[in-house]
Amino acid sequence: MSAPSSSFQWISTFLEAQAAELGAATNTQLAYGRDLRDFVDWLERKNSDLAGADREMIESYLVWCDAQGLAKSTRARRLSAIKQVFRFAFEEGWRGDNPAIQIKGPGRENRLPKTLDVPEVDRLLDAARSAGRTPLERLRNTCLMELLYATGMRVSELVGLPVSAARGDPRMLLVLGKGGKERMVPLSPPARTALADWLVARDEEEDSRRRNGHAASRFLFPSHGKSGHLTRHRFYLLIKEIAVAAGVSPAKVTPHTLRHAFATHLLANGADLRSIQTLLGHADLATTEIYTHVLDERLSELVHEHHPLSKPDRNG
Known part of the structure; x- marks a missing residue:
């Protein structure tokens, strides 16, 4: 096969192959595309x-990325995209x-994922019940939060759920x-319970829309x-918005921190890593093992906060 005439055609053909042969997710393709376009612009x-x-x-180029102040994780991701397009x-x-086969990446920063403790999650779930302008929105928001914490789904998986999966x-x-x-x-x-309540309200709303000539939605x-x-x-x-209403710092709360909370709370209550790996949909157990470090750090904090021997003003 002859090479495409431009670098951008190289990228386009590479991304099409990724999608067709490897089933690369849309977000993955978009990330590769952005990183490779930046490299081509530099070239x-x-x-x-x-x-x-x-x-x-x-x-x-990697030195230039470092000089721009890009994080290690960003530079590692860009090199990964470059390696893959040249291998292709x-x-x-x-x-x-x-030309990229022997280049070693900068590695990734060893940052532990942010998570939430059980009382914080409880406050978020309670706040979701009153979050929304209408009863319909409040039922939807309650269902979203309950499903996210109960399953550890990625946010894209949650919002894209077909309604048929919930029947x-x-x-x-x-x-x-x-x-x-x-x-x-x-x-x-x-x-x-939250799902059942939401389905009743959702279906009533969809029936009303259909009577007004709108097509039925296939999404939950x-x-x-x-x-x-x-x-x-x-x-x-x-x-x-729900975090603010719950009195939990919004900086700590994202859809992904609820996923992390799901995993760390399961681990803290005795679930094994293989089961958590399956539930989270991780391809590699090493990805799941990060939660053991999160739990170790949290346990260490609890000891320092509450153990009498950790208090500097204790009597001898």
């Missing part, structure tokens, strides 16, 4: 392109070499995760926007 300023770039140029180009015969008072939900992989997640009794959380369902961005803003 153009150096009067080069993907066809002519060599190892020295790639390393110079080599395999397709567009280049006779792979029949299910004990489990079938979730479509990254790369098109499916998994089952169990529902807690409070989540099942319908929206009038282009996607047809509540967007990740809207839910992100919504959860911040």
Whole structure:
């Protein structure tokens, strides 16, 4: 196969192959596309392109990224995209070499994920019950929060749930995760109750819309926007509003911190890592193991805060 005539055609063909052959998620493709376009723009300023770039140029680009103050994780992600596009180009015969193959990345910062303790989650769930301008919104918001904490779903998985997955008072939900992989997640009794209440209200609203000539939505959380369902961005803003109402710092609360709370609370109560890995949809157990460090750090904090031997003013 002959090489495309421009670097941007290289990127387009590479991303199409990622989607077709590996089932790369849309967000992954968008991230690769942004990173590679930044690299190509840099190459153009150096009067080069993907066809002519060599190892020295790639390393110079990474030095430039560092000088711009980009985080280690961002630089590591950009190098990963560059490595993959050059590997693809080599395999397709567009280049006779792979200039990125021996370049080592900067590594990732060892930051533990932010999480929430049980009382904070309880306050968020309580606040969700009164968050919203109408009874319909309050039922929806309660259902969203209960499902998120009960299942540990990614926010994209949650807002994109089809309504068919929730029919029949299910004990489990079938979730479509990254790369098109499916998994089952169990529902807690409070989540099942919130789901049942929301379905009744949602269906009544959908029936009313159909009588007015609107098409029925296939999503559990319908929206009038282009996607047809509540967007990740809207839910992100919504959860911040609920945090304020709950008296929990909004800086600590995102859809992903509820996912982290789900995992750390399970681990603290005796769940094994393999089970948590399955529930979260992690491809690699090493990703799940980070929660053991979160738990260790939290236990250490509790000892320092509450153990009598940790108090500096104790009597000898």
